[in-house]
Amino acid sequence: MQRLVALPFSKSVEIAYKSIRVRFFRSLITTTSLVLAVAFLCYVQVTTDIANGLLHGTVPGSIDALVGAGYDVAPGSVSIGETAKQQWLVVLSLLVCVVGIVNAQLMAVTERFREIGTMKCLGALDRFILRLFMLEAIMQGFVGSLVGALVGLLAALLSQTLMIGPIIFSSLPIGTLLLTAVKGIGTGCLLSLIGVTYPAITAARMEPVEAMRAE
Amino acid sequence: MEQHAIVRTTDVKKSFKLGKHTLEVLKGISLTITTGRYISIMGPSGSGKSTLFNMIGGLDKPTSGKVFIDEVDIAQLDAYELAWLRCRKIGYIFQTFNLIPVMTALENVTLPMTFGGTGSDEAVERGMELLRLVGLDDRYTHKPSELSGGQQQRVAVARALANSPSIVLADEPTGNLDLNTGEEIITLLKKMSVDRGVTIISATHDFKMLNVSDEVIWIRDGLIDKIEQRDELNISVGNIG
Numbered sequence: 034m035q036r037l038v039a040l041p042f043s044k045s046v047e048i049a050y051k052s053i054r055v056r057f058f059r060s061l062i063t064t065t066s067l068v069l070a071v072a073f074l075c076y077v078q079v080t081t082d083i084a085n086g087l088l089h090g091t092v093p094g095s096i097d098a099l100v101g102a103g104y105d106v107a108p109g110s111v112s113i114g115e116t117a118k119q120q121w122l123v124v125l126s127l128l129v130c131v132v133g134i135v136n137a138q139l140m141a142v143t144e145r146f147r148e149i150g151t152m153k154c155l156g157a158l159d160r161f162i163l164r165l166f167m168l169e170a171i172m173q174g175f176v177g178s179l180v181g182a183l184v185g186l187l188a189a190l191l192s193q194t195l196m197i198g199p200i201i202f203s204s205l206p207i208g209t210l211l212l213t214a215v216k217g218i219g220t221g222c223l224l225s226l227i228g229v230t231y232p233a234i235t236a237a238r239m240e241p242v243e244a245m246r247a248e
Numbered sequence: 249m250e251q252h253a254i255v256r257t258t259d260v261k262k263s264f265k266l267g268k269h270t271l272e273v274l275k276g277i278s279l280t281i282t283t284g285r286y287i288s289i290m291g292p293s294g295s296g297k298s299t300l301f302n303m304i305g306g307l308d309k310p311t312s313g314k315v316f317i318d319e320v321d322i323a324q325l326d327a328y329e330l331a332w333l334r335c336r337k338i339g340y341i342f343q344t345f346n347l348i349p350v351m352t353a354l355e356n357v358t359l360p361m362t363f364g365g366t367g368s369d370e371a372v373e374r375g376m377e378l379l380r381l382v383g384l385d386d387r388y389t390h391k392p393s394e395l396s397g398g399q400q401q402r403v404a405v406a407r408a409l410a411n412s413p414s415i416v417l418a419d420e421p422t423g424n425l426d427l428n429t430g431e432e433i434i435t436l437l438k439k440m441s442v443d444r445g446v447t448i449i450s451a452t453h454d455f456k457m458l459n460v461s462d463e464v465i466w467i468r469d470g471l472i473d474k475i476e477q478r479d480e481l482n483i484s485v486g487n488i489g
């Protein structure tokens with residue numbers, strides 16, 4: 034007889050999904066800082082993408098509109114970059130976001146000590162627990178960053194329309210914008226994973242009695 | 249059937265470090281439990297029942313001494329074997345029920361089957377059967393928060409039996425229940441022991457347990473005070489009643 038306990042991947046996904054759904058508001062709290070950080074990241078990048086779209090476009094009046102909106106377009110420049118200040122702010126916001134997630138996840142995991150201990154009594158291995166938390170984090174990360182990316186994208190379109198004018202829609206770099214959104218979502222999932230790793234490892238390693246005694 | 253020692257402990261001691269002090273909770277427990285019996289571990293609160301429960305269940309390690317399940321020293325098991333033991337050999341019942349709050353009654357019962365490698369369809373079928381056995385098949389979609397204490401404990405009994413374990417360990421299974429509900433759970437456990445030949449080991453200070461026990465191990469201050477068989481018991485129960 035094979036003496037191995039198992040948790041099929043599909044079952045893990047199912048459990049993780051249900052767990053998020055049932056704890057919707059707890060998940061919302063964990064995800065909020067992520068939504069904001071990804072929204073900000075996408076906002077900054079999409080703003081620049083739009084400006085670059087105009088710069089590279091052939092629509093007459095583009096350069097004037099850019100200069101009019103305050104962009105520093107030297108004759109013959111090939112691209113507009115984010116300012117150092119913007120980049121610094123983005124990095125900072127992502128850092129704050131990770132700290133926020135770790136904090137929220139530590140609380141969320143602590144609330145579930147008894148559940149973790151019980152699962153271990155039923156035969157769960159450390160890595161089942163770890164996998165469940167990781168999957169939850171990826172799902173939350175994906176949904177959160179998707180929302181964040183959309184918010185950032187729309188905010189950037191709106192603000193550039195106000196700043197530069199409707200001319201931006203004449204040479205909107207759709208492909209680049211999509212790529213930016215996808216990168217933003219990827220970054221969000223990654224941050225969410227990084228944020229849950231420490232709490233999840235701590236929880237998974239606990240002895241069942243320890244976990245069940247902790248309140 | 250020959251008398252087979254399903255659980256055996258030899259001079260099990262357990263102490264906890266509390267700052268500079270060491271609190272010795274179990275001071276040398278040696279006992280042998282044979283298959284298929286209903287055993288009660290009786291003792292006042294704080295006498296070390298739960299601590300012994302954790303040792304026998306492989307949930308915690310003794311400071312010294314050995315615990316054998318089916319004549320296997322569980323200290324020698326690696327993480328995988330230990331998980332397998334908890335999953336297939338032993339069913340646990342707790343005073344506080346400890347159902348997974350986000351799962352339905354049926355999902356709670358089928359979770360150990362999933363860990364044990366049972367396919368989804370079979371798990372659902374067997375899970376429903378077990379819920380029927382404890383009289384809760386009509387509540388299978390309910391979450392623990394939608395069930396009463398007694399009902400939660402019955403789900404926990406069904407869950408403990410999920411993988412047809414040889415041992416069911418129960419720590420104060422009636423501790424959080426009122427008199428009647430507690431009695432129902434005791435009857436249910438006794439029925440499981442008789443019908444399925446499961447060895448039931450229950451830590452308790454509930455004297456209602458005495459009526460159904462084949463053997464009672466009295467614990468006092470981390471030591472075995474006395475061990476009484478069923479026939480000897482009737483006399484002392486009379487005294488208590």
Ligand SMILES: Nc1ncnc2c1ncn2[C@@H]1O[C@H](COP(=O)(O)OP(=O)(O)O)[C@@H](O)[C@H]1O
Nearest residue numbers: 264271273291292293294295296297298299300
């Ligand atoms: N993890 C622990 N750390 C320190 N003391 C403990 C721990 N677990 C149990 N004890 C102590 O051991 C004694 C016996 O506890 P327990 O086994 O829970 O008794 P019972 O279940 O018989 O009421 C109690 O005095 C309790 O405070």
Ligand SMILES: [Mg+2]
Nearest residue numbers: 297298419420
């Ligand atoms: Mg106790």
